[in-house]
Amino acid sequence: MHKPGPEMEIVHLLRAVTVELGLHTARFANRNGMHPTDVRALIALMDASRAGEEMTAGRLGAALGINSAGTTALVDRLERAGHVRRVRGERDRRKVVIEVSEEAVELGWAHFGPLIGRAVELLRGYDERELASIRGFLGGVREAAAQGD
Amino acid sequence: MHKPGPEMEIVHLLRAVTVELGLHTARFANRNGMHPTDVRALIALMDASRAGEEMTAGRLGAALGINSAGTTALVDRLERAGHVRRVRGERDRRKVVIEVSEEAVELGWAHFGPLIGRAVELLRGYDERELASIRGFLGGVREAAAQGD
DNA sequence: AACAAGTATCTCGCCGAGCGAGATAATAGG
DNA sequence: CCTATTATCTCGCTCGGCGAGATACTTGTT
Numbered sequence: 001m002h003k004p005g006p007e008m009e010i011v012h013l014l015r016a017v018t019v020e021l022g023l024h025t026a027r028f029a030n031r032n033g034m035h036p037t038d039v040r041a042l043i044a045l046m047d048a049s050r051a052g053e054e055m056t057a058g059r060l061g062a063a064l065g066i067n068s069a070g071t072t073a074l075v076d077r078l079e080r081a082g083h084v085r086r087v088r089g090e091r092d093r094r095k096v097v098i099e100v101s102e103e104a105v106e107l108g109w110a111h112f113g114p115l116i117g118r119a120v121e122l123l124r125g126y127d128e129r130e131l132a133s134i135r136g137f138l139g140g141v142r143e144a145a146a147q148g149d
Numbered sequence: 150m151h152k153p154g155p156e157m158e159i160v161h162l163l164r165a166v167t168v169e170l171g172l173h174t175a176r177f178a179n180r181n182g183m184h185p186t187d188v189r190a191l192i193a194l195m196d197a198s199r200a201g202e203e204m205t206a207g208r209l210g211a212a213l214g215i216n217s218a219g220t221t222a223l224v225d226r227l228e229r230a231g232h233v234r235r236v237r238g239e240r241d242r243r244k245v246v247i248e249v250s251e252e253a254v255e256l257g258w259a260h261f262g263p264l265i266g267r268a269v270e271l272l273r274g275y276d277e278r279e280l281a282s283i284r285g286f287l288g289g290v291r292e293a294a295a296q297g298d
Numbered sequence: 299a300a301c302a303a304g305t306a307t308c309t310c311g312c313c314g315a316g317c318g319a320g321a322t323a324a325t326a327g328g
Numbered sequence: 329c330c331t332a333t334t335a336t337c338t339c340g341c342t343c344g345g346c347g348a349g350a351t352a353c354t355t356g357t358t
Contacts, residue, residue, distance in 0.1 A: 007272040010280065011265055013287045015192070018167045020294040022189075026214050035315070040171075043164070058335060065175050070316040072337055077315090094324045094335040116160055118293040119286075123156040126282050131159065133279035134286050137271055138162045144267040145169040184344070207306055219345040221308055226344090243306040243353045 014141065028111045034081070040064055041074055042083060042108060045100045056089070057096045083107075163290065177260045183230070189213055190223055191232060191257060194249045205238065206245045232256075 022036075029039045044063045048055040061071030075098060078084040083104035089095030123131065171185075178188045193212045197204040210220030224247060227233040232253040238244030272280065 005269065006280075007269040008265075010272055010284055010287065011268050012196075013284060013291070014166075014268070015170075017163075017287050017291045017294070018170050019189075019192075020291050021164075021167050022171070023214055024294045037315075040168075043168075047161075056335080057337095065172055066315090067317060068336065069318075069338080073315070089335090092325070092335085096336065114296075115290075115293050116157075119160050119163070119290055120154065120156040122286055122289040123159055126286070130279060130282035131155075133275050134283055135159055135162060137268075137275070137283050138159065138166050140271040141264075141268055142162070142166045142169050144264050145166070145173045147263075186344075205306080206308095215344090216346060217307065218309080218347075222344070224307095238306090241306085241354070245307065 024115065031111075032107065035077075037064060037066070037074060038078060038081075038083075041078060042100060042104055045084065045098060046105065046108065049100060054089075054097050057098060060098060173264065180260075181256065186213060186215070186223060187227060187230075187232075190227060191249060191253055194233065194247060195254065195257065198249060203238075203246050206247060209247060 025039050026036055028034075029036050041060060041064060044060060045055050048059075057071050057075055058068070060075070061068060064071075064074075066074065075084065075086065075096075078098075079086060083101055085099045085101065087097045087099055089097055123134075126134070174188050175185055177183075178185050190209060190213060193209060194204050197208075206220050206224055207217070209224070210217060213220075213223075215223065224233065224235065224245075227247075228235060232250055234248045234250065236246045236248055238246055272283075275283070
C-alpha cells in the first residue's frame with residue numbers, strides 16, 4: 001500500500017519524540033498543579049524573554065492557539081500561582097506585558113534541566129557536519145509544519 | 150548565568166519543532182470538529198495497528214495519560230464520529246479492542262501526508278552517516294524524556 | 299465447584315479550561 | 329474631536345477529564 005522506505009523510520013521516531021516530550025511536559029504540569037497549557041505558556045514566555053522580546057497577553061494567546069477569553073483566564077491562573085506578573089504597557093497602555101517570576105524559571109529548570117543536559121551531552125558527540133544535518137532536518141520539519149495556518 | 154553553547158540552538162530548535170507539530174495537530178483537530186486528544190488517540194491507534202498490535206481501551210488511556218473515565222468518553226466520542234469501532238476481546242472478554250476505521254486513516258493521510266512527504270524528501274538529501282546521527286539524536290532524546298514516570 | 303481477589307471497562311457527578319459574544323479602555327487617523 | 333481600530337477583559341456556556349464507585353469477566357485458592 002505505502003512503500004515503507006528507511007526514511008519512514010526516522011519520521012516515526014520524530015513523532016515518538018514529540019509524544020514523549022508531551023507526556024514529560026504533562027508530568028511536570030501535574031506535579032505542580034498546572035495544566036499543559038500553563039506549561040506551554042511559561043515556555044513561550046521564557047523563550048520571548050531569552051530573545052529579549054516583550055510578551056503581551058495577545059501574542060501569548062496567539063502563540064498557544066487560544067482566544068482572548070481563554071488567554072485572560074490563563075494569565076489569571078498563572079498570576080494567582082505566582083508564576084507571572086501583569087505589567088501595563090508603558091508606551092501603549094492597552095497592552096499587558098507578562099513577566100515570568102524568577103521562581104517559575106527555577107521550577108522549570110529543576111524539571112527540564114536534566115533533559116536539556118542530556119540532549120546537549122548527546123549533541124557533543126557529533127561533529128560539525130552531523131550537527132548541521134540535525135539542524136537542517138529539524139529546521140525543515142518546523143517550516144513544513146508551519147505551512148497552512 | 151548559563152553558558153549558551155552551540156548545542157543549545159539545536160535543543161531550542163527541537164522544542165520549536167514540537168510546538169509547531171502540536172499546532173499543526175490542533176489545526177487538523179479543529180478542522181474536523183475534534184479535540185487534540187482525539188487526534189493523539191487516532192495516531193496511537195494507527196501506530197499500534199502498524200506494529201500489528203491490538204490496542205485496548207486501557208492501553209490507549211495509558212498511552213495518552215488520561216484515566217479510565219476519560220478514556221471511555223474519548224472512545225465514545227470517536228465511535229460516535231465513526232472513526233473507530235469497539236470490538237469485545239475474544240480471549241479476554243473484559244477487554245475492548247479499538248479498531249480504526251478506514252475512513253479515519255484516509256482523513257489522517259490527507260492532512261499529515263504532505264508533512265510526512267516533505268520530511269521524507271528532506272531525509273533523502275542525507276547520506277547514511279548523517280541519517281544515523283539524526284536517528285541517534287532523536288532516539289536519545291526520546292529515551293531521556295521517558296525517564297521518571 | 300464456589301468464593302475471593304484482581305483486572306478492564308463503564309456510569310455518575312463534578313470541576314474548570316476554553317469558546318463566542320460583547321463590553322471596556324486606550325490609541326490612531328482624518 | 330469623533331470614529332475606527334486594537335488590546336484586554338467579563339459573562340455565560342459547553343464539554344473534556346477527574347475521582348469514586350459500580351459492573352463484568354478472569355484467575356487463583358482451597
